[in-house]
Amino acid sequence: MATIAISASRPTSIGRRIIALIPGLLLLAAVGYAGKFIEQSIAAYTKSHHITFPNIEYVLWAIVLGLLIANTTGVPQVFQPGVATYEFWLKAGIVLLGSRFLLGDVLHLGGISLLLVAVALTLSLTFMHVLGRSFKLKPKLTSLLAIGSAICGVSAIIAAKPSIDADDEDASYAIAAILALGAISLFTFPLIGHSLHLSDKAYGLWAGLAVDNTAEATAAGALYSDAAGKVAVLAKTTRNALIEFVVLAYAIYWASRGEAQVIGNKAAFLWRKFPKFVLGFLLISLLATLGFFTKPQLTSLANLSRWAFLLTFAGVGLRTNLRELGKQGWRPFAVGAIGEVFIALVTLGLVYGADRSLHL
Amino acid sequence: MLPQPNLSPKAIKSQLESEFTVQGPTMSKANSVASSRGISLDVYAVSLALVLALLVRLNLIPPIKW
Numbered sequence: 001m002a003t004i005a006i007s008a009s010r011p012t013s014i015g016r017r018i019i020a021l022i023p024g025l026l027l028l029a030a031v032g033y034a035g036k037f038i039e040q041s042i043a044a045y046t047k048s049h050h051i052t053f054p055n056i057e058y059v060l061w062a063i064v065l066g067l068l069i070a071n072t073t074g075v076p077q078v079f080q081p082g083v084a085t086y087e088f089w090l091k092a093g094i095v096l097l098g099s100r101f102l103l104g105d106v107l108h109l110g111g112i113s114l115l116l117v118a119v120a121l122t123l124s125l126t127f128m129h130v131l132g133r134s135f136k137l138k139p140k141l142t143s144l145l146a147i148g149s150a151i152c153g154v155s156a157i158i159a160a161k162p163s164i165d166a167d168d169e170d171a172s173y174a175i176a177a178i179l180a181l182g183a184i185s186l187f188t189f190p191l192i193g194h195s196l197h198l199s200d201k202a203y204g205l206w207a208g209l210a211v212d213n214t215a216e217a218t219a220a221g222a223l224y225s226d227a228a229g230k231v232a233v234l235a236k237t238t239r240n241a242l243i244e245f246v247v248l249a250y251a252i253y254w255a256s257r258g259e260a261q262v263i264g265n266k267a268a269f270l271w272r273k274f275p276k277f278v279l280g281f282l283l284i285s286l287l288a289t290l291g292f293f294t295k296p297q298l299t300s301l302a303n304l305s306r307w308a309f310l311l312t313f314a315g316v317g318l319r320t321n322l323r324e325l326g327k328q329g330w331r332p333f334a335v336g337a338i339g340e341v342f343i344a345l346v347t348l349g350l351v352y353g354a355d356r357s358l359h360l
Numbered sequence: 361m362l363p364q365p366n367l368s369p370k371a372i373k374s375q376l377e378s379e380f381t382v383q384g385p386t387m388s389k390a391n392s393v394a395s396s397r398g399i400s401l402d403v404y405a406v407s408l409a410l411v412l413a414l415l416v417r418l419n420l421i422p423p424i425k426w
Contacts (some may be wrong), residue, residue, distance in 0.1 A: 088405050095409035280406035284413060293417055300416045300424040307424070 017081075024082015025311075028089075031069065031318065032310035035062030059222045059313050063186065066317020075318055086315020090215050091277040093308030097233055098284030099293060099301035106285050109231065112358060113205065113238035116350045120209055121242065123346050124150035128339045135335050140166040140259075143250055144174035145332060149339050152240045152275075153178045153213035159243060159273050163251040165260040176324070177336035182216035183320050185340070190223045196348075202355045204228035208235025209347040212340075215316050218309060237278055244273035 012020075035058040046053040069075065075083055098106075125146050132142025144166055148157045154175050161171045189211065193203040204221045207228065211217035214236050221232025248269055254260035263269050288298060415421045 088401060091402060091405035092409045092412075095406050096412065099413070276402035277406055280409055284409070287413070293413075296423055297416050297419075300421075301413060303424040303426040304412055304416070306426050 021082040021085060024079040025085065026082070027075075027079045027318070028083060028086060028311040028314045031065050031314035032058070032062045034065055035059070035314070036310065057223055058310065059219050062310065062313040063219060063317040066314050067320055067322070068317075070318050070320060071322050079318075083315055083318045086312045086319065087215065089308045089311040089315070090218065091280075093305045093312060094214070094218075094233055094237060095277055095280035095284055096301050096305035096308060097230065098281040099288045099298050099305070100230060101234065101285045101288070103282075103285050103289040106234065106282065109201075109205070109234050110238050112354055113208065113235040116205070116209055116347065116354060117235075117239050117242060119350060120343065120347050121150050121246070124339065124343045125246075127342050128335070131335050131339055135331050137331060137335055138167075138170060140164060140254070141170040141173060141332060142335070143254070144170055145177060145336055145339065147246055147250060148174050148178045149181075149212055149336060149343060151212075151243050151246050152236070153182065153216075155214070155240070155275070156243050156247070160247045160250055163247050163260065163263075163269075163273075164254040173332040174336075177332045178212050179320065180333060181336050181340045182211065182213045183322075185211045185344075186216055186220055186223070186316075189220045189344075193224050193228075198351075199355070200225050200227035201231050202351050204231025205235050205354070206344075206348055206351045208232040208237075209239065209351065210340075210344045211236070214240065215312050219313050219316060222309065222313075237281055240275045241278045243275060244270045247273050 038061040039056060039058040042053065043055060045051075128146035128149060129142055132139070132145060137145070143164055144157050144160060147160045148154065150156075157171055157174050157178065160166070189203075189207055193206070198206065203224050204227065207220040207224070208217050208231065211220045211232075217232050217236040218229060222229035248263065248266060251260055251263050251269070255262045284301070287293065288301075293301065412421075416424070
């Protein structure tokens with residue numbers, strides 16, 4: 001997931017910046033809505049003709065349409081500012097999704113997630129470092145890949161890059177590897193989940209723990225089922241909440257070796273790196289638990305969240321350039337791929353174990 | 361203003377330089393620039409979501425359908 005920025009690199013007025021977003025936003029809406037339209041049309045056709053056909057969620061159609069556009073005609077420059085806002089919609093959607101969780105659910109599933117994340121995190125970081133050393137990757141590139149695959153993809157890499165004083169080139173390779181693997185997981189995870197007959201909760205937890213980028217984890221969950229999508233977001237949000245601790249640990253490690261700036265105020269550092277949308281998610285969840293919203297209002301909030309995700313999924317497809325991903329060096333990709341398979345297997349084992357012992 | 365869709369190392373490098381970080385002698389400044397922008401995105405997204413939640417709560421927007 002590439003991170004967007006409402007950038008101030010050039011002195012343009014706020015009005016002009018907002019106007020520049022409009023074409024891309026319309027494209028996101030058009031692609032996302034086309035995905036929804038295709039899903040509904042197929043469902044209506046198969047129902048009226050009494051054909052048994054599995055329901056293919058709009059998520060997949062939106063991503064595929066986006067991929068087709070991005071990799072055939074390409075996305076013209078005029079659309080790019082708006083298309084790049086997809087992470088903004090993702091975060092807004094996650095906050096609104098809080099309305100669908102009672103705080104008790106969050107604490108229960110979030111607690112299990114936290115436990116599983118801690119185990120998976122330790123194993124992932126260790127394995128990625130061993131792998132990076134075996135493939136003779138540069139140590140900081142290995143650190144970035146480890147952070148990206150263990151925590152939360154591109155956001156984690158971007159958060160860690162200045163903190164460990166890594167090269168731009170290393171960050172680029174790590175981001176490309178994580179994005180490529182995220183795209184692959186979108187299509188493989190639901191297939192594996194179905195073949196193993198995983199429950200919605202178990203699959204959602206697995207997707208949230210194993211898929212690196214928040215957008216891809218959300219999409220991988222939603223591709224399985226609505227309930228799985230909810231759990232995937234919760235598990236992924238739990239994982240995101242740990243980003244600042246891992247980045248701090250790496251920053252201290254590289255600073256101790258004299259290869260990054262020493263961290264002064266650690267509390268301020270933790271707060272700066274903390275993903276604030278997690279707090280928004282918890283706040284909405286708390287309000288829903290306290291009965292602040294009526295049932296129809298909760299439905300409206302849940303639907304708003306789905307509309308926000310619709311824009312996100314269109315953006316995931318539109319921002320994935322398969323040709324460029326293919327051009328990246330093979331070694332970071334190989335390390336990332338082997339690491340991802342390892343993490344996917346470990347987390348699958350953990351989820352299986354948790355499902356049996358803790359009755360998810 | 362915005363990141364390139366191109367995912368080549370060169371393109372991502374330019375994206376990182378222009379929007380997230382400016383690595384170099386002023387590391388602490390670079391850090392704060394990157395962080396403040398990261399925070400902005402989160403804060404804007406949370407703000408929008410909370411405003412929408414409030415509008416829904418006060419029935420100032422019609423029921424949202426899917």
